[in-house]
Amino acid sequence: LVSRKKKPEDTIIEINGDKFGDGNQHFIFGPCAVESYEQVAQVAAEIKKKGLKLLRGGAFKPRTSPYDFQGLGFEGLKILKQVADEYDLAVVSEIVNPAHIEKAIEYIDVIQIGARNMQNFELLKAAGETNKPVLLKRGMSATISDFINAAEYINSRGNGDIILCERGIRTYEKATRNTLDITAVPILKQETHLPVMVDVTHSTGRRDLLLPAAKAALAIGADGVMAEVHPDPAVALSDSAQQMDFDMFDAFFKELTKNK
């Protein structure tokens, strides 16, 4: 169903007036994790100032260590929804448990399925039974074919509103957190009709690489870029090393959109 051979035209997914897949560049920004109302509201204000339409934030955090901050859960989703309503933004947030989907979609506009759950087939099927767009991230050890099959799981249950997100894969390279597989973007665009984004935060894990990685993503044909923004990254409860503060966010966004 997701194959370009079956449907030659690009799929366009409209979210809060933003049309992903329409050939323009789209952006998803927000903190790694929802920490408080105040923290999310500050980020939302910066996003709104830029005329952007979406707000991301993790409430259910799939952390590598069980002792790290696990997220605020449904409380976090309520904060996101409250802030998003105040700033007229659409909410993108990760769901990790298929049983949470029904309740979660009262609060979120886009269901994010994270790298660690790309092959959680019950979760894919549950997301496929909703009418909410799904932001599907590539698994860190997934081939492009595995990734496309994961999207197919969602679509096979009836939901074709899927945005693919390259977020880096595991290799032997240690200079970056993951290795951004930049050519996955044109391959996914050739093989599927779905919009393709690049997450520059989790692929690089390095603040100094966010801008060059984002430029590369857009130059190679990505429909958009995702990156994490925090009012004070030094005290962030997760991904402190790679979230942007507001000055950096301004410079990043200005540079990416300067010819637009």
Ligand code: PEP
């Ligand atoms: C995220 O975007 O919040 C996240 C956890 O990313 P990934 O699933 O790509 O690691």
Ligand code: MN
């Ligand atoms: Mn993060």
